[in-house]
Amino acid sequence: MAMLADRFGRSFPYLRLSLLEACNFRCGYCLPDGHHAAHGQPSLLSLPEIERLLRAFAALGMRKLRLTGGEPTLRKDLVDVIALAASVPEIEKIAMTTNGVLLRRQVRDWRAAGLTALNVSVDSLDRERFAAITGHDRLDDILAGVEDALGLGFDAVKLNAVLLRGLNDEQLPAWLDYLRERDIAIRFIELMQTGDNRDYFERHHVRAEALQSQLEAAGWRAQPRAADAGPAIEYAHPDYAGRIGVIAPYARDFCASCNRLRVTAKGDLRLCLFGEIGIPLRPLLQDDSQHELLCATISRQLGIKRDAHRLHQGQTGLVPHLASIGG
Numbered sequence: 046m047a048m049l050a051d052r053f054g055r056s057f058p059y060l061r062l063s064l065l066e067a068c069n070f071r072c073g074y075c076l077p078d079g080h081h082a083a084h085g086q087p088s089l090l091s092l093p094e095i096e097r098l099l100r101a102f103a104a105l106g107m108r109k110l111r112l113t114g115g116e117p118t119l120r121k122d123l124v125d126v127i128a129l130a131a132s133v134p135e136i137e138k139i140a141m142t143t144n145g146v147l148l149r150r151q152v153r154d155w156r157a158a159g160l161t162a163l164n165v166s167v168d169s170l171d172r173e174r175f176a177a178i179t180g181h182d183r184l185d186d187i188l189a190g191v192e193d194a195l196g197l198g199f200d201a202v203k204l205n206a207v208l209l210r211g212l213n214d215e216q217l218p219a220w221l222d223y224l225r226e227r228d229i230a231i232r233f234i235e236l237m238q239t240g241d242n243r244d245y246f247e248r249h250h251v252r253a254e255a256l257q258s259q260l261e262a263a264g265w266r267a268q269p270r271a272a273d274a275g276p277a278i279e280y281a282h283p284d285y286a287g288r289i290g291v292i293a294p295y296a297r298d299f300c301a302s303c304n305r306l307r308v309t310a311k312g313d314l315r316l317c318l319f320g321e322i323g324i325p326l327r328p329l330l331q332d333d334s335q336h337e338l339l340c341a342t343i344s345r346q347l348g349i350k351r352d353a354h355r356l357h358q359g360q361t362g363l364v365p366h367l368a369s370i371g372g
């Protein structure tokens with residue numbers, strides 16, 4: 046079967062699957078008022094639907110799956126979802142992005158079910174700042190869960206912090222202390238505008254380039270990217286066990302290395318994080334006999350994937366907030 050490719054020569058080994066839109070946090074840039082269930086919301090994809098979806102993407106060359114949300118760990122059958130993904134032979138990497146609140150209690154179960162990599166969002170190492178940004182005073186618990194995860198033999202454990210002017214953009218020294226002895230990556234993400242966060246964006250957006258120059262001046266060196274890697278440019282330094290990544294979506298040519306597709310919790314294919322259309326796949330996930338049609342539908346849609354987002358023009362596409370698609 047043909048591998049997924051688009052008009053711009055890009056291929057797509059990486060699928061980001063959102064397991065649900067709900068979240069238990071209230072990050073100021075994402076869900077400042079918390080999650081509110083929409084009336085008449087369709088039920089989440091069932092395990093058989095997820096299995097058909099993963100088998101189709103795997104047949105089309107997907108080798109890395111990321112589970113995301115909302116908060117993916119709120120899904121009651123998460124361990125079954127991970128085990129199901131692990132049973133698809135072509136899928137080599139099963140990663141998840143989480144706010145980390147359930148790490149301490151559940152990370153061993155996720156690892157045992159087959160999770161191979163973990164990204165945890167930690168916007169600040171300062172307890173009060175963390176609570177102010179996320180709406181929850183849970184930093185200590187989350188960091189303890191990260192320590193647990195580091196002992197479980199994951200291929201990678203990474204942290205994510207959204208760079209926020211005036212809230213956490215002067216905390217590099219604390220991060221450097223944290224990274225000195227730990228084999229972990231912290232990735233600083235440039236805040237992205239979405240449909241709902243315009244005022245917050247205007248107040249707190251800060252370009253990531255200044256941080257990159259600062260790192261380079263201090264002897265951090267950019268590392269080569271793997272073909273299935275996410276969008277971070279990762280830097281290493283001989284004096285530190287950990288690494289620093291920078292995700293700079295407003296940088297020139299950011300989208301040239303796009304290698305990922307998304308499926309929402311309702312089963313819509315999204316060709317871009319900031320795309321204008323959702324292609325409903327759920328009707329094609331109802332029976333194993335639909336496999337070929339499902340694969341052909343996904344492949345065909347790649348023909349209309351755009352070269353890049355239009356964030357510089359303030360076009361944020363369908364997403365009201367990144368919890369609605371999984372980032």
Ligand SMILES: Nc1nc2c(ncn2[C@@H]2O[C@H](COP(=O)(O)OP(=O)(O)OP(=O)(O)O)[C@@H](O)[C@H]2O)c(=O)[nH]1
Nearest residue numbers: 142164203205234274275276277292294305318372
């Ligand atoms: N604009 C844009 N942002 C992205 C894209 N992929 C990931 N991000 C953002 O990068 C941040 C970190 O994403 P993660 O869920 O940790 O995934 P990742 O960076 O692909 O992770 P790795 O596979 O470990 O490199 C989130 O804020 C995402 O929204 C993308 O295709 N476009």
Ligand SMILES: C[S@@+](CC[C@H](N)C(=O)[O-])C[C@H]1O[C@@H](n2cnc3c(N)ncnc32)[C@H](O)[C@@H]1O
Nearest residue numbers: 114115116142143144166205236237367368372
């Ligand atoms: C949408 S969350 C979903 C997974 C999980 N709830 C979490 O926070 O890790 C995925 C990632 O997107 C990031 N994110 C959310 N909104 C963002 C925005 N407007 N700009 C940049 N990153 C954002 C979060 O910090 C998180 O690292």
Ligand code: SF4
Nearest residue numbers: 068070072075144368
């Ligand atoms: S960034 Fe993640 S944890 Fe924060 S509100 Fe959005 S979905 Fe929830």
Ligand code: SF4
Nearest residue numbers: 300303317318353354
């Ligand atoms: S913004 Fe769209 S095109 Fe650009 S890297 Fe992200 S998903 Fe790919």
